Amino acid sequence: MVSLFMLVIIIIGSAFFASQLKLSEDITKILPDTEKINNMNFVYSNSKFLDKVVFNISFADTTINNPEQLADFADKFIDSLNSKFVPGLIQSIDLAPGQEEMLSVYDAVYNNLPVFLSEEDYKIIDTIITADNIQKSIASDYSTLMSPVSFITKKLIAKDPLYFTPIALKKFSAFNIGNNFQVFGRYFISDNHRNLIILITPVSTNKTASNNILFDGIDDIIANLTLVDFKDIRVDYFGNAVVALGNANQIKKDIIITITIAMLVLILVITLFFRSKRTFLIVFLPVVFGALVSLAMLFILKKEVSAISLAIGSVLLGISVDYALHIYSHFRQHQSKKLIFKNLSTPIILSSLTTASAFLSLYFINSEALNDLGLFAAISILSAAIFSLIVLPHLLGSKKEVASEHKPNWIDKLANYNFSGNGYLKSGIIITTIILYFAAQHVGFDADMMKNNYMSDELKQVEKRLNAVTNLSKKTIYIVSPGKNIDDALENNTLTSTIINKLTNEQIIQTAAVVNNIFPSQSQQEEAIIRWNKYWENKRETVIKDVAKAAVSTGFSNKAFNNFNTWLVRDFSTITPANAGIIQQLFLDKFIIETDTMSAIINVVKVGSNEEDINKVYDAFAEEDAMWIIDKRLITSEFVTILKDNFNKLIIISLSFVFIILLIAYGRIELTIITMIPMIFSWIWTVGIMGLLGIEFNIFNVIILTFIFGLGIDYSIFIMRGLLMEYKYGIHDISSYKVSVILSGITTLLGIGVLIFAAHPALRSIATMSIIGILSVVFITLTLLPAIFSWLVTYKNGLRNRPVTLLDYIFSLWALFVFITGSLFLSAISIILYIVPIPKAAKKTFIHKLFRYLTWFMIYMNFLSGKKIINPNNEDYRNPAIIIANHQSHIDLMLM
Structure with a gap:
């Protein structure tokens, strides 16, 4: 009780x-706790824009272009998102900047233009400030002002009649949705007016439970909106959070289905057996x-x-x-x-x-x-x-x-079959093990974890449609420049931007949003201002005169561009992110990380699916300590590499633990070794068959190898128990141990092997390894272990006087080696002596002495065996005699 x-x-x-x-x-x-992975976690934990979900709102009929209807749907959609999921499940919703915000950006760039201009930009300015082009620009300004334009346009022309500011503004386009999109109200709409893009940032990409609620709710919102008023609208969404959720849901679905099947079959098998x-x-x-x-x-x-x-x-x-x-x-x-x-x-x-x-x-x-x-x-x-x-x-x-x-049933009958007595099976295991050992050498580690990702056909189509209109869903790599503070990070990002721009020019990178291209470091800004002042030192007065002359000749007053003249002669100073105003708010804030201990600049590059281009980007930054490559694929690849490096260590440690425990339990090294042999052989079989089937190690099936390792030891221990009970006490009960091993193998095979029917590639990988491993370990244990044990304790005439020990076996092998080596040596000496010109009797004596020394060494080299010489007549064999030996011993002839 x-x-x-x-x-x-x-x-x-x-x-x-x-x-x-x-x-x-x-x-x-x-993932392992390494510097690179810690860097990735730092960026993902503090970034305000990574892992956004892209919503593509379009028409099911691709020939329709009605931006007003798209915007109307987007208004209602966003209102629903804000009311239901912000801020609980959605961190932010990104829309296009409004007109006031764009004007503020224009003013910010205009008032600090020198810091945004590169050396290449002055080549464009060279063409703008020729007398002919100034005349054309002013004439174009006059024509624009004569047409119905807004007051804002007039103001912009007065400030910058030669359009210097747009040179810098073009650089900001890399931070937008894409070149083929325009601002329509508060949204980004494609040039053909058929696609509207919205970006949302979930509170967490990795929390599948909350994201499941979020995306289920979003699906309900879309379904309700498109049910009546917007029947022609189609909404696609894609992002890491969506893919991660799809993986999680598919795994859950697969496990529920396969476990249900496995449980039903296991209930049937166990119930019928017992x-x-x-x-x-x-x-x-x-x-x-x-x-x-x-x-x-x-x-x-x-x-x-x-x-x-x-x-x-x-x-x-x-x-x-x-x-x-x-x-x-x-x-x-x-x-x-x-x-x-x-x-x-x-x-x-x-x-x-x-x-x-x-x-x-x-x-x-x-x-x-x-x-x-x-x-x-x-x-x-x-x-x-x-x-x-x-x-x-x-x-x-x-x-x-x-x-x-x-x-009795078929499992009992199978257990009663003497696998170890079948010579063909034993020979087959040995030969197969040798072959599979060499096949196992060709098994590599699959460093691309993305191959084990699951994407439904529907999600693949969504990605395809999104790639057709924007590059947002294309392969993205984040290049991060850390620093003690923002300016230090911007300084470090100078080299980063140089490398990215070079790769972009080589068309390895398709598009890139590089922070230093729109906001240089303090030293770059200082150099840019010096470059500006030096450039205008001998050109400023000429340009002012040419503008005034063109203005008067076109119809403007001679004071129409006084603001421009004043701006051209003003002194410019550097700016910091803190006082960058609207530029900080709309652009920099998303690409800058500031914490108490570290700051970082994030650059976003887009590459195609070409493996070669992706690796070139990796290689370009691999040796740069001041730059971090943040890419989940690269990080997981590094993890698999680390796992590969630790794999041999894992095997050695596991074997050592098992060896020590078995040695303590059995007290004999021979029993320890033979108990481990089936496990080692089954390991070779599993990895070897992987090599033959072209299966590579990955993060999932490596874990399963540990499981197979445990099964192999378990089965060997139980079979060994049955063999020892029979040897010690004469209890012939090995079949009951075999029954439990076979039944365990069947239930385990059904329990895990059923995952072969899963849709998720990672689960199928686990199932494949399990099926191969379990079948191998059961077959080898039932066949090889009893055969080896029988060899240790019996011979053709029955039980040995004492079992074979490891030292016996080692010395037997050593004796065989010495015998074969000595025989070959004596044969070689005999051939050499045949041609040596010395008396035949001397040759015979020499050979006999060598033979005597060899036989003496073979007898006395086994120092562990006691030797007792019985010679009652003190025979020294100097006189001729007849000696009879019945060859009851292996050493009687050698003694003679």
Whole structure:
């Protein structure tokens, strides 16, 4: 009763603490804690415009062009967004600047024009200020003013009759939607009046739960608006948040469908095998208990864990079912709870320790999510094992009930088959392993995580339509220049802008929004002002006179352009982002990051899908420490590279943990080694088959390898237990261990292998690896392990006097090597002596002595074996004698 009370307390307490655990949906937690990834997190956490969602409002009939209707729809759409989702789920909605804002930008540029002009711009000014072109410009101004134009236009002409300001203003167009768009009211509309673009920034790209609510709500708004009043309108939207949500939803959908299928099949298989309806529920109790305890421990230790680690870990928890299956299958066979503890307590504890240690080896990978995964899986497995041994036996049926249910089936028949006695199977495994070992050398790491992204056909069409009208959905790379403060960042961005402009001129970069092109650093501004003053030093008076002359000849008064004259002779000074006014508000604010510890400038470049061009952009900035390349694809590629570098370390650590645990448990290195052989062989098979099928490692299937590693050890431990029981006590019960291994393999294969039917490529990758690995590990364990164990303890005439030890084996191999080498050496010496001109008797004596020394060395080199010479007659073999040897020993002939 006390035990039951304690169990209830543990379950209730675990459930309570587990419910308090916070889940982080930040996908970046799976990435390692490196400088580049920390830089990316800094930019994504502080940027005001990254990961925007682009809305393309257009007509379903592409021949219609009605900007008023598009704008009317956009008005109602934005009103709905503002009322429902701002500020809770939408951070900002970006529209086109209004007329007043554009005039303010014009004034800001006009009043500080020198700082916005590059050296190349003066070549344009050279053509503008020729006497003929001044005359043409003033005449054009006069014609414009004579037509019905606004007061604002008249004001602009008076200030800048030669249109110097538009030279600088053109640079701001790179920060707009695109060259083929114009401002229509407060919106950006394409030149053909068929597409209207709106940008929104979700509060968080990585929080799929909140984004699911957001985009479901947006879909409802669009559906309601297009139901009656705007039937011809089509709204597409695309962005990282949309793709991330699509991935998350597809994974959920796939998992729900596949788990449903798997559960139904597992219920059928387990129920039919054990012939008990309640068995299925009881079998999964250790899994539930292990998960609860693990979540509770995670709360106590960490308070918050990565959601993705729990998602992957929940898939791997299937290994915990094995312990219940082993217990049930043994009870089914023997109907004795005492035998369960006697036969299974050691292998279950040993299995849980080795598997947990394999998962804990993930702690040696520099990734918070993988660390969480390792801890979650390890605690779950240990808890499930303890529950299986202590609680589960009390839930088993009566002997009579189980005995009536126990009827042999095809699994029993398969378990009774002597795989290890089939020479063809054993030879096939050895040959296949050798072949697959070389095939495994060709398996690479797929650094492009984007291949494991899922995009529905509908979303692909949306991206295609958006690419047709704008470059907003094209491949975007952010080049960031950090600094101690804004001016330091702008100074660092000088070189960045030079490289970007060079790549743009080479057409590697399609378009680029470079901050220094519209707002230079302080030193650049100072140089620009000096350049301006030097340029106008000998030209200013001439231009003023030419403008006045052209004005009078065209019909203006001689004072019409006094403002221009005053502006041309004024002194200009540098500006900072803080006093840049409207330029800061509309442009710089989105591309500048300011924190207490660091500032940064963000430049946005667009490239095509050409792999070569993308890599050229990466390479151009790779060696520059003062520049950060912020691109999720590059970051994930680096993670996979790090994972690849740590992969061998992960294997060595896992093997070391398992080796030490098995060595302590068995006390014999021979048993430890042969227990690990099936796992190593199955690993080679899995990776080798990957090589033959052209499958590469990625971030997902590497984790599954750890799972297969654990399964291989588990199965070997249980089969080894059956073999040892038979060898020690003569209990022929190996078939019951085989049954539980086969049943475990079937249930695991069904549980995870069913993911092969998933639509998401990452889940299919997991399933493919699982199917290959599970089939390999079951087949090799059932075939190879009993065969090797049998070789250790038996020979053709029965049991050995003592089992083969590792030292015996090493010295046997060493003796064979010495014998073959010595034989070849003596043969070579004999051939050489044949042509040497010395007496034949001397040759024979020399050969005999060499042969004697070789045989003496072969006998005495095994210093671990004791040697006792029995010679009662003190025979020294100087006199001729007949010696008879019946070759009962391998060394009798060598002794003679």
